[in-house]
Amino acid sequence: GNSVTQMEGPVTLSEEAFLTINCTYTATGYPSLFWYVQYPGEGLQLLLKATKADDKGSNKGFEATYRKETTSFHLEKGSVQVSDSAVYFCALSGGRSGGGADGLTFGKGTHLIIQP
Amino acid sequence: DAGITQSPRHKVTETGTPVTLRCHQTENHRYMYWYRQDPGHGLRLIHYSYGVKDTDKGEVSDGYSVSRSKTEDFLLTLESATSSQTSVYFCAITASGSYEQYFGPGTRLTVT
Numbered sequence: 509g510n511s512v513t514q515m516e517g518p519v520t521l522s523e524e525a526f527l528t529i530n531c532t533y534t535a536t537g538y539p540s541l542f543w544y545v546q547y548p549g550e551g552l553q554l555l556l557k558a559t560k561a562d563d564k565g566s567n568k569g570f571e572a573t574y575r576k577e578t579t580s581f582h583l584e585k586g587s588v589q590v591s592d593s594a595v596y597f598c599a600l601s602g603g604r605s606g607g608g609a610d611g612l613t614f615g616k617g618t619h620l621i622i623q624p
Numbered sequence: 625d626a627g628i629t630q631s632p633r634h635k636v637t638e639t640g641t642p643v644t645l646r647c648h649q650t651e652n653h654r655y656m657y658w659y660r661q662d663p664g665h666g667l668r669l670i671h672y673s674y675g676v677k678d679t680d681k682g683e684v685s686d687g688y689s690v691s692r693s694k695t696e697d698f699l700l701t702l703e704s705a706t707s708s709q710t711s712v713y714f715c716a717i718t719a720s721g722s723y724e725q726y727f728g729p730g731t732r733l734t735v736t
Binding site: 516540550554597601610611614615617 | 664666680723725727728
C-alpha cells in the first residue's frame, strides 16, 4: 500500500537558517504530493502541492519538487522565521484505488522549532 | 477557508457511552472525510463519503460508523467509546476537480 516517511524531529533551528525536511513515499500509480502545516491548537493548512513529476510547489517561501526517480518531495526554505514553528506533514493522494477521492496518506509529521 | 465547521470542538465522555461528532460544510463539496490525529501516527483516515448515503471505510474504521443524509453534513459516531478513541478528530473535504483536501478546526475527544 501507499506510505509516506518523513523525519519526525523535533527539528530545532535558529532564525534565518536554511530548512530541509525530508519526505519519501511509496505509491502505486501517479499520486499528487502535498505539504500541510499545523500551527499549535489549529487544524491543517495546505502549504503547497505538486501533481506530477518535476513539478515544483511553492508558497510563503517554502518549496518542494516532485522527484519521481527518488520518490521524494523534500520541503525547503531558505531563511526560516520564528513564525514558521509548527508541525509539517507530507501527504500523498491515491488510496487503494489509486485515485485521490478515497483519502490522503500522511507521514507522521515533523515538529519544527525556530529559535530567535 | 473551505467553510468547514466541526461540533463539538471539545468533548469529554465516559467509556461505553455513544458519541457523535458533526462536520458541516457550506460549499456543496461531494467528498468528505474523517481522520484521527494521534502522536506518532500523523493523521489516519477513518471513513469517507463520496456522496449522500455513499460511504466507505478507511484505514482505522473499527469502532466507528458514519452517516451522510445530506450533502452538507457528515456524522461520525462512536457507538461505545473506548479510551483508545481519545484523539483529535478532523473532518476534511476535497475541492472539486483536485485531490487537495481542506480541513476543519478539529474536535478534541477525551474518553475517560
